[in-house]
Amino acid sequence: MNKSSRIWRITGLLSAVSTLLLILGFLYAVYDMTVPANQASKAKPETGVQMSVAAAAPYDLTAIGDSLAKGTGDDTGKGFARRTVELLTKKDKESQLINNLGINGLTTKALLPMLDESGVQYGLKQAGIIILSIGGNDLFAGAHGYKNSGELPSAAEMDAAVAASGENFKQIVKKLREINPDAQLVYVGLYNPFADLKDMREAGDRAVAHWNTNVLDTMNQYQGTIVVPTYDLFTNNLDRYLSGDHFHPNGEGYQMIAERIVQSIALN
Amino acid sequence: MVKALNSLLLLVKNETIKMIKKKRFYVVLLVLIVLVPMFAYAQMRESTTKREKFGADWRREVQQAITDNQNSLGSDRVPEEWKKYRKIYIEQMKYYLEHDVNPIQSGGVTFTREFLNNASTLFIPLLIMGVASDIVSSERTAGTIKMLLTRPVRRWKILLSKLITLIMFVSLIIVSTLLVCYLVSGLFFGYGGFQLPVFSGFQLNGSEVDMSNVHAVPQWKYICMQAGLIWFVGITVAMLAFMVSVLVRSTSASIVIMMAALIAGTILSNMASAWTSAKYLFMVNLGLTNYLSGTPAPIEGMTLGFSLAVLAVWAACSTIVSFLVFTKQDILN
Amino acid sequence: MHHGTQVNDEIILSVEHLKKRIGKRWIVQDVSFEVRAGEIFGFLGPNGAGKTTTIRMLVDLIRPTEGQVSICGYDVQKQPELALGLVGSIVENPEVYTYLTGWENLEQFARMMPGIDAGRLQEVVDLVGLDQRIHDRVRTYSLGMRQRLGIAQALLGRPKLLILDEPTNGLDPKGIKEMRSFIRRLAKEGLAVFVSSHLLSEIQVLCDRVAIISRGRVLAVGAVNELIDTSKGYVVWELEPSSAGEEMLQELGISIIRNADEVLDDAIIAGFGSRAIVTQMQADAVADIVPRLVNSGLQVRSVQKIIPTLEQLFLEMTDGEGVE
Numbered sequence: 001m002n003k004s005s006r007i008w009r010i011t012g013l014l015s016a017v018s019t020l021l022l023i024l025g026f027l028y029a030v031y032d033m034t035v036p037a038n039q040a041s042k043a044k045p046e047t048g049v050q051m052s053v054a055a056a057a058p059y060d061l062t063a064i065g066d067s068l069a070k071g072t073g074d075d076t077g078k079g080f081a082r083r084t085v086e087l088l089t090k091k092d093k094e095s096q097l098i099n100n101l102g103i104n105g106l107t108t109k110a111l112l113p114m115l116d117e118s119g120v121q122y123g124l125k126q127a128g129i130i131i132l133s134i135g136g137n138d139l140f141a142g143a144h145g146y147k148n149s150g151e152l153p154s155a156a157e158m159d160a161a162v163a164a165s166g167e168n169f170k171q172i173v174k175k176l177r178e179i180n181p182d183a184q185l186v187y188v189g190l191y192n193p194f195a196d197l198k199d200m201r202e203a204g205d206r207a208v209a210h211w212n213t214n215v216l217d218t219m220n221q222y223q224g225t226i227v228v229p230t231y232d233l234f235t236n237n238l239d240r241y242l243s244g245d246h247f248h249p250n251g252e253g254y255q256m257i258a259e260r261i262v263q264s265i266a267l268n
Numbered sequence: 269m270v271k272a273l274n275s276l277l278l279l280v281k282n283e284t285i286k287m288i289k290k291k292r293f294y295v296v297l298l299v300l301i302v303l304v305p306m307f308a309y310a311q312m313r314e315s316t317t318k319r320e321k322f323g324a325d326w327r328r329e330v331q332q333a334i335t336d337n338q339n340s341l342g343s344d345r346v347p348e349e350w351k352k353y354r355k356i357y358i359e360q361m362k363y364y365l366e367h368d369v370n371p372i373q374s375g376g377v378t379f380t381r382e383f384l385n386n387a388s389t390l391f392i393p394l395l396i397m398g399v400a401s402d403i404v405s406s407e408r409t410a411g412t413i414k415m416l417l418t419r420p421v422r423r424w425k426i427l428l429s430k431l432i433t434l435i436m437f438v439s440l441i442i443v444s445t446l447l448v449c450y451l452v453s454g455l456f457f458g459y460g461g462f463q464l465p466v467f468s469g470f471q472l473n474g475s476e477v478d479m480s481n482v483h484a485v486p487q488w489k490y491i492c493m494q495a496g497l498i499w500f501v502g503i504t505v506a507m508l509a510f511m512v513s514v515l516v517r518s519t520s521a522s523i524v525i526m527m528a529a530l531i532a533g534t535i536l537s538n539m540a541s542a543w544t545s546a547k548y549l550f551m552v553n554l555g556l557t558n559y560l561s562g563t564p565a566p567i568e569g570m571t572l573g574f575s576l577a578v579l580a581v582w583a584a585c586s587t588i589v590s591f592l593v594f595t596k597q598d599i600l601n
Numbered sequence: 602m603h604h605g606t607q608v609n610d611e612i613i614l615s616v617e618h619l620k621k622r623i624g625k626r627w628i629v630q631d632v633s634f635e636v637r638a639g640e641i642f643g644f645l646g647p648n649g650a651g652k653t654t655t656i657r658m659l660v661d662l663i664r665p666t667e668g669q670v671s672i673c674g675y676d677v678q679k680q681p682e683l684a685l686g687l688v689g690s691i692v693e694n695p696e697v698y699t700y701l702t703g704w705e706n707l708e709q710f711a712r713m714m715p716g717i718d719a720g721r722l723q724e725v726v727d728l729v730g731l732d733q734r735i736h737d738r739v740r741t742y743s744l745g746m747r748q749r750l751g752i753a754q755a756l757l758g759r760p761k762l763l764i765l766d767e768p769t770n771g772l773d774p775k776g777i778k779e780m781r782s783f784i785r786r787l788a789k790e791g792l793a794v795f796v797s798s799h800l801l802s803e804i805q806v807l808c809d810r811v812a813i814i815s816r817g818r819v820l821a822v823g824a825v826n827e828l829i830d831t832s833k834g835y836v837v838w839e840l841e842p843s844s845a846g847e848e849m850l851q852e853l854g855i856s857i858i859r860n861a862d863e864v865l866d867d868a869i870i871a872g873f874g875s876r877a878i879v880t881q882m883q884a885d886a887v888a889d890i891v892p893r894l895v896n897s898g899l900q901v902r903s904v905q906k907i908i909p910t911l912e913q914l915f916l917e918m919t920d921g922e923g924v925e
Contacts, residue, residue, distance in 0.1 A: 004705060007288050008281045015436035018443040025496025032468065032485070032493060033559060033572050070339065099328050101335050104342045119331035119365035126328065278712040285709070289700050411696035415754070418660040419713040420686035599662040600623075 056183060059088050059095035062127035064120070065111065068188060069102030069133040073248025080188070081131060083258035093267065099123035107137045108168035115175045124179045129265060133188040134172065135215070138165035139207055140193070140247070155203035162207055166214045177222050184265050185225045187215055188257060191234035193247050205235075228260045279421070279429030280436075283403075287433060292402060296395050296441055300448040308379060308453045315374050326370045334361045352472060352564050359477040360470055360562060367467075367484075375461030376454035377487050383449050384494045385561055389537070389554040392445060392498055393505040393530050399437050400509035401522040403430050404594070408517045413599055423595045427514075431587070434510060438502040442495055462488040470562030490560070497556035504550060504579040505530070511586035514594050517601075530554075537566040544568060550582040611638040613687075613762045613793035614659070619668035621654055628654045630817040632668070636793045638761065641784060643808030643825070644797040645915075651817040652797050653693065656766050659795070660690050672762055686714060689760035691768070695751025703735040703742070703750050707757060714758045725753040729783075745776045752783070763787060764795045769803060781807055801915065813915060820918045828914055836880050836887060839902035843876040846899050853890060855880045869907060 063069040063081035071079020078086075081100050088095035101114075101123055111134055114120050124130055138161045176185055192208045194200035208231060219225040233256050234241050234249075241253030249257065287293060322329040337354045340346045346354075364371040372378075404427075407413040416426060450459070468490065469481035485493070508529070512522040533551020546552055547567040553575040558565065565571070614636040621629040629651040636642040646652050657663040659670050661677050661684075670677040675684035697706045704722070711717035726735050729749040739747065748768070755763055768784065769777045784807060788794050798804050804811050805825060812822040821828060835858065840846025851857060861879040862870055873879075884906045894901055 004285050004708060008284055011284050011288060011436070011440070012281070014443075015440045018439035019436065019499075021492070022439050022442060022496050022499035025492035025494075026500050027496065028489070029493035029496045029560060030572070030576070099331050099335070101331070103335060103338050117362055117365070118368070119327060119334060119362060122327045122365070123331050126325075275715075282709050282712050285705070286698060286701070289698075289705070291700075410699070411694065412698055414662060414692045415696060415710070417662055418685060418688070418690050418692065419710065420682045420684075420758070421713050422682060596664070598623075598664060599657065 056126050056128045056180070057094065057096075058128040059093045060098050060127050061085055061088075061095060061129045061131065062098045062101065062123045063131045063133070064101040064124065065131075065133035065188075066102060066106040066135075066137050067104040067248060068136065069131065070100060070104060071102065071254060072104055073243030073245060074251045074254045075243075076251055078251075078254065080254045080258040080261060083255055084129075084131065084261050087258055087262045091262070091267065098126045102133070105137055106134065108134050108165045108172060109138075111172055112168055112175070115172065115179065121179050124176065124183070127180065127183050129186060130176060130180065130183045131186045131188060131261065132172070132176065135165060135169065135190055135211055138162075138168075139190065139211060140204075155206070158203060158207035159210070162210050162214065166211075166218075169215065170218050173218050173222065173225070181224075183224070185219070185222070186261055186265060187219055187225070187227045188261070189215065189227055189229045189231060191230045193234070193238070193242060195235045196238050226264050228257065228264055230257055230260070233257070233260075275421070276425060276429060276432075279425060280432050283429050283433035284436065287399070287403075287437060290402075290406075292399050293437060293440065296398060297444060297448070299395065300445055301452070304383070304448050304452045305455075307383060308456045311374075311379060311382075311453075312456050315372075326372055327365060327368075330361050330365055330371065334358050334365075337361075352475075355475070356470055356472055356477055356562055356564060359479065360467065363467055363470075363479065363482065367465075369465050369467070369484075371466075373461060373464060374457045375464070376450050376457050376459045377461035377464065377491065379453035379457055380446060380449040381466070381487060381491050381494065383453075384446065384491065384498060385557050387445065388494070388498045388501055388557045390530060390534055392442065392502060393554060394527070395441050395445070396438055396502050396506050397509045397523060397526045397530070399441065400434055400506045401513050401526055402519045403434055403510065404513040405517060405519045405522050408599075408601075409519055411601075417599060424591055427591055427594045431507075431510060431590075434506050435503060438506045439499065442499050442502055446491070446495055462486065466490045468560055468562070472562075472564045493560055494557050497560065500576065500579065501554050501556055504583040505554070507583040507590075508550065508586045511590045514590045514597075547574070548578060550579060553578045612636070613638050613673055614642075614795060615671050616655075616659070617669045617671075619655060619658055619670065620666050621651075621658060621663060622666045628817055629658070629665075632812075632814065632817075632819050634812045634819065634822050636762065636795055638793050639788055639791050640809045641788045641794045641796060641807055643804035643811035644795060644814065645801060645804045645811050646797075646799065646814035648799050650814045652799075652814060653766065655814070656690075656692055656764060656795075656797060659764060660688060660692060661685060662692065686758060687761045688764060689755030689758060689762070690764035690766075691748075691751040691755055692764075692766050694770075695747050695754075697739050697747065697750060697754070699740040700738065702738050703731060703746075703753075706739060706750065707735075707754055710754045710757055717757055721757065721759075725756045728756065729753045744771045745773070748772065748776075748780070756787075760792070762793045762795065766797050767799070768796060769798075769800075813918065815915075815918075820915075834882070834884050835907040836882055836884060837873055837903075837905040837907060838878045838880065839874050839876065839904075840878065840894065841900035841902055843878070845897075846894065847878050849894060849897055849899060850878065850880060850890075853893065855882050855886075855890070873905075874902075 061081060061084060063079070067073075069079065069081065071077055071081065079100065079102070081097055081102075085095045085097050101120055103110075106114075115124075139158050173185070189212045190208045192201070192204040194204045212227070212229070212231065216227050219227050234253070238246075241249050241256060243250040243253070318329055322332070337358050341351055341354060341358075361371065407416055417423060419426075464487040465484040466487050467482055468485050469479075469483050471478040471481060505526075509522065509526045512525050513519075516522040516525065529551055533549070533554060536546050536549065537552050537555065544567055547570050552566055553570070555563075555565075556572065556575055559572040559575070565575070612635050616635070617633050619629055619632040620627065632651070632655055634642070644652060644655070654663060658665045659677065661681050664678065670684075672684040672687050675687070677684040697703075698709065701709070704726075707722050707725070711722060723732075726732050729752050731746065731749050731753060734742065734746060739750065742750065748771075752765075755765075765784070769780050772780060784794055784796065796804070796807060808825055810822070810824050811828065813820045838846065838850065840849075847857065858879040858881055887904055887906070891901055891904065
């Protein structure tokens, strides 16, 4: 057989086989996508698979909650989560950030279902320290935009928010304890970002104090929980510790919070 | 009948030998063998940096990706268009975590799947174009068309033999892409991962992600489906390039025309949305694999069926034009 | 020119009122002729006269606007598989696939017609004398070798009609000579050969019959010899004394050509003595004139009859339009 014929036989055969396979693949793809899953005998994936979780190291850390947990306002992007890890490392404690699950604008209501997600639970279970920051958005709802709109939440609105969100908060803490009963649960208390505004100072202070007291009541019902106060830090130092948006801490503010966290958690 | 088929087969044999001897296909293979290791290396570097952050723990990595995307959903600076993609991505990743399946497990098979997903709108069409743009116009450029058409064979038969050969090579190009990808990336990531489940069937319904159709597909099957869809895209692109090759005398001109069309497609897919009639253009419908992975279509109202229909119509029309022109055309030079 | 070929009456190629319009221009206006088995038929015309367009219509590369081409009775338009099976052709240059070897090229063409086996391939390769280099890539071939490969592919299907477009273009003198004798040999074997050329000498040397085309029209079709006979020839005299001889010829009513260099080929003029007298007259009359000249006391050194070239014919037919 000469060379041309060999080329033809090999190419012809390979391409015929390829074409056939590709056509089958195409038909299967169309079938797979057009016939609804419940009609076709398609393998529905099992749900609720239990993940195997490695034992949590004592200083591994997961932050969860709102923009403060995320570190919004910190120019370095570290937030108190990474800063805490750095401080612990400086103290020769082996520490790493497991996950930073902070989401901008998160409220207690939105956090609650999040705790059912397996990925979130996984991040929490891996941690020896869980830092929670929540509630700010419940109280100061819409306050983000105050610079633009000039509208601030009224005192009555804030009082109502404290009451409603308090219930959510109880459930959040309960769930967190269930997910990872061994970890140290650190709650970062609220401060009043509007302490320098005449109209807001009093109402804000009252709401924050109210909230923080509630939080303390809830947290005290569980073992291994800490509330880190921030109100006192910020109230007279807003210019120093707040970032340009007049709501979130700046890098220095986060650093102060991180230092308090490290001071208050159990080290051994 | 048998005789006619046999004479057609001999013509296809002629075209196949020419195609191989012209070394066009080798160029395609060469491009793959040079480029795929580069992609694989880049991918490896990326996963190494991620590993430094998250250790070997994919679950944390995936959860962090979810959180990061959730954060961008709240941002006003992120265009609404992109949020749609991210929303579906978040739901998909949550789903993977829920079923404790690693969506980012590195491996030759996973790399191949990812590569095919990204290659379907531009890379593979370009490879196909390189072969298709040349198949008729090169005969005209070289003047051999005169030798070809003065044989006692009807013109439509000659064109049909070229079309069949082209389809054969489209299949070969796609299968070789797949094989080269798997073999090369296996060197970097290992050769396993055939049975790994992939979740398919995510759909965006308004702003909600519809998960009623989600089901698990073993990765090897998923790749077969991808390859099949890309094949359909490839055939369409080949037939269009074929028509251009018949209409335009110079190979380079026909390559430029097709390339412009393809690149216009990727640009339109990114801007799109506002101009909804653009969905009838073939170039924005090349991402068939997106329907498989659940990535939302670039323009409202596009579904798998719609895209298949659009591509089929374009392919059919260009084939008809090719035959009408070629059989009537005067060969003046 | 007589080649002693056995031209029989079988009409191989018949072209009837062929016309082609491209855009608004009529490239070919009215072309009709017939080519019979065993003859070498010349198709003569300047570049741009419509030769190539006509040839392309013969082999179905261009479809005629009007008129009909049939080969052995098969209409090229309606039955191309039958008609083109009887034709071997080289249109313009022999363009083959340069990335294939000569043999692979022939294989390509063999697969496109029925009944051609490896034996036939070897036969045509031997016939054109390419057996040494046939397995080399065509890219490495000289023009002459490509031309031979072109002929080999044209002969592959045992055609009845061979169409060659400017077959000696670009060949060296030896190659031209070989090509001509090769074409003659093929015609002798009964093949009808259609040769186009813009070189009149080429046609004159090679062809039995000729069609002369200009501006898309056939001016004349006929045997090359007949066409020559219809033309007044030239006679060149060398007389002594020259001036008296010239007067004498004028008295006898013979027209003297002063601008000989314009109507005759340079090569012919170069052969004359400086005092040669060029006249235009019927060659038959020479026998009557010579005694008169001698009787008048003139010495006749030489008398030379010049056969008119097709250039001259062409000039006469077109009233001086000229070739090229």
